[in-house]
Amino acid sequence: MTATPLPDAPSSLPPADGDAPARLQLRGITKRYPGIVANDGIDLRVGRGQIHAILGENGAGKSTLMKIIYGAVAPDAGEVLFDGRPVHIRNPQQARQLGIAMVFQHFNLFETLTVAENIWLGQEWTMSREMLRVNLDEAGKLFGLDIDLERPVHTLSVGERQKVEILRSLVTHPKLLILDEPTSVLTPQAVQSLFAMLRRLAQSGCSILYISHKLHEIRSLCDRCTVIRQGKVTGVVDPREHSDASLARLMIGAEPPALQNRPGTPGELVLQVEGLSLPCDNLFGTALDRLHLQVRAGEVVGIAGISGNGQNELLRALSGEDTRAAPDAVRLFGQPAGRSDPRQRRRQWGLHFVPEERLGRATVPSMDLAQNLLLTRDLAIGRLGWLSRRRLHAKAAEVVQRFRVKAAGTHSAARSLSGGNLQKYIVGREMDAGPRLLILAQPTWGVDVGAASQIRAQILALREQGCAVLVISEELDELFEVCDRLYVMAKGTLSPSLQRAEASIEKIGLWMSGLWEGGPQQPTAAGQAELATMV
Numbered sequence: 001m002t003a004t005p006l007p008d009a010p011s012s013l014p015p016a017d018g019d020a021p022a023r024l025q026l027r028g029i030t031k032r033y034p035g036i037v038a039n040d041g042i043d044l045r046v047g048r049g050q051i052h053a054i055l056g057e058n059g060a061g062k063s064t065l066m067k068i069i070y071g072a073v074a075p076d077a078g079e080v081l082f083d084g085r086p087v088h089i090r091n092p093q094q095a096r097q098l099g100i101a102m103v104f105q106h107f108n109l110f111e112t113l114t115v116a117e118n119i120w121l122g123q124e125w126t127m128s129r130e131m132l133r134v135n136l137d138e139a140g141k142l143f144g145l146d147i148d149l150e151r152p153v154h155t156l157s158v159g160e161r162q163k164v165e166i167l168r169s170l171v172t173h174p175k176l177l178i179l180d181e182p183t184s185v186l187t188p189q190a191v192q193s194l195f196a197m198l199r200r201l202a203q204s205g206c207s208i209l210y211i212s213h214k215l216h217e218i219r220s221l222c223d224r225c226t227v228i229r230q231g232k233v234t235g236v237v238d239p240r241e242h243s244d245a246s247l248a249r250l251m252i253g254a255e256p257p258a259l260q261n262r263p264g265t266p267g268e269l270v271l272q273v274e275g276l277s278l279p280c281d282n283l284f285g286t287a288l289d290r291l292h293l294q295v296r297a298g299e300v301v302g303i304a305g306i307s308g309n310g311q312n313e314l315l316r317a318l319s320g321e322d323t324r325a326a327p328d329a330v331r332l333f334g335q336p337a338g339r340s341d342p343r344q345r346r347r348q349w350g351l352h353f354v355p356e357e358r359l360g361r362a363t364v365p366s367m368d369l370a371q372n373l374l375l376t377r378d379l380a381i382g383r384l385g386w387l388s389r390r391r392l393h394a395k396a397a398e399v400v401q402r403f404r405v406k407a408a409g410t411h412s413a414a415r416s417l418s419g420g421n422l423q424k425y426i427v428g429r430e431m432d433a434g435p436r437l438l439i440l441a442q443p444t445w446g447v448d449v450g451a452a453s454q455i456r457a458q459i460l461a462l463r464e465q466g467c468a469v470l471v472i473s474e475e476l477d478e479l480f481e482v483c484d485r486l487y488v489m490a491k492g493t494l495s496p497s498l499q500r501a502e503a504s505i506e507k508i509g510l511w512m513s514g515l516w517e518g519g520p521q522q523p524t525a526a527g528q529a530e531l532a533t534m535v
């Protein structure tokens with residue numbers, strides 16, 4: 001369908017399931033936080049077996065609405081009906097008793113416990129651990145969510161943790177499953193098996209509320225879509241009948257600007273990784289095996305690959321969180337840096353870093369936005385060690401404004417920000433520091449289409465200013481959009497580098513399985529043909 005201007009008022013699509021009582025109906029849901037109306041009189045109807053998308057820009061109020069349905073947040077006003085009956089869902093336990101399960105955007109897992117123990121702790125009923133294990137094995141296999149139940153959670157990649165969260169809700173056989181951006185860190189193949197599983201689940205009568213910023217996913221999976229902007233419903237549409245442009249207009253009031261990526265001229269060698277090998281420092285990590293990597297000034301280099309193939313270990317060695325590397329294995333501006341800590345790398349060579357975990361690693365959740373600046377910036381600390389709060393808040397306010405972060409103020413705790421807004425703040429904090437080398441892991445994870453295009457434009461602007469940028473991402477489209485060169489990571493090794501013009505989705509897809517010449521996996525003729533049809 002061509003993009004036509006859409007009215008601001010909600011459209012009135014008839015319910016897909018006729019007069020049958022809806023699985024879930026919301027009337028006039030309102031929730032206020034200091035300085036912000038997160039939900040402003042929201043109406044929503046989800047039919048039985050319907051896969052219903054909730055779409056909206058960062059901070060639009062989607063997660064708040066889902067938390068209200070799940071009983072984790074109490075609304076200030078409004079009514080909730082479940083299977084036609086009015087209900088007051090006071091807490092998540094009550095929601096689960098009704099048959100509502102939720103997979104949150106931020107993981108709720110105990111780091112030191114195993115996968116099985118984490119899932120066990122989330123269950124209400126008295127089921128033996130052995131039974132739970134059998135159920136989990138079955139659910140994991142049925143839905144393609146294979147994962148070792150004995151692994152401690154702290155050893156899992158973000159993608160693997162997300163699988164645990166999904167598995168945990170599936171074993172409860174829910175009537176309504178809420179998924180808040182479940183595919184942000186899943187591979188394309190894992191997304192396809194998740195969708196197949198969700199379709200099967202919907203056919204069995206389970207309704208699904210699906211939050212995502214990925215418009216093509218919503219179009220391929222969902223039969224209804226409610227769009228929210230600034231806490232209000234702006235439309236209820238059939239997403240299959242809408243273009244990206246028309247959905248983006250409903251969501252952010254405009255289409256995101258197209259990126260201008262002109263090839264640059266790379267300058268001096270900024271980061272050089274030479275034969276970096278590191279053994280695992282935990283039982284389930286990935287050992288790094290003779291990595292070679294170069295990033296020059298004025299160049300954006302990407303690392304594609306399925307998370308859990310050594311990206312985390314490489315990032316830790318590059319950022320200085322892991323200083324076990326030989327000094328010469330990581331060189332910054334030609335100098336040995338393998339044993340330097342993050343502070344040294346930041347001060348001496350201008351290395352800034354955006355990790356993929358927003359809460360806990362990139363920010364301290366309970367600290368406010370201004371205080372969180374101090375984690376990587378010492379601009380507000382005077383010569384005698386005094387801290388200027390005024391300067392700190394002024395700088396935080398500048399980042400908030402420049403990167404259009406939606407927050408009540410610089411005194412807001414990091415954890416009170418919506419996921420996408422916190423990501424914009426973290427990326428903004430590091431970009432604003434004037435880095436000479438910026439390393440970003442999953443830079444647009446959970447970020448809406450408008451903000452994602454803003455972050456990518458800022459990456460290109462940094463490159464124009466001569467900054468060397470390394471982007472680690474599972475989103476191939478993103479890498480193709482911003483990178484000059486690409487590597488692929490598989491099984492702790494790195495592929496040779498490819499100019500963007502030489503890279504195709506098919507080739508990168510094969511390389512993601514380690515299938516490059518001399519890579520960790522050598523293709524058989526039959527295997528290569530099969531893989532080629534998968535990508």
Ligand SMILES: Nc1ncnc2c1ncn2[C@@H]1O[C@H](COP(=O)(O)OP(=O)(O)OP(=O)(O)O)[C@@H](O)[C@H]1O
Nearest residue numbers: 033038058059060061062063064416418419420421
């Ligand atoms: N506990 C809280 N305290 C204060 N403000 C909050 C709290 N939770 C949410 N908010 C605010 O309410 C607004 C809506 O947040 P919400 O997380 O619902 O947005 P969202 O649409 O899910 O965004 P995203 O796509 O970025 O996840 C935001 O401005 C957020 O800062």
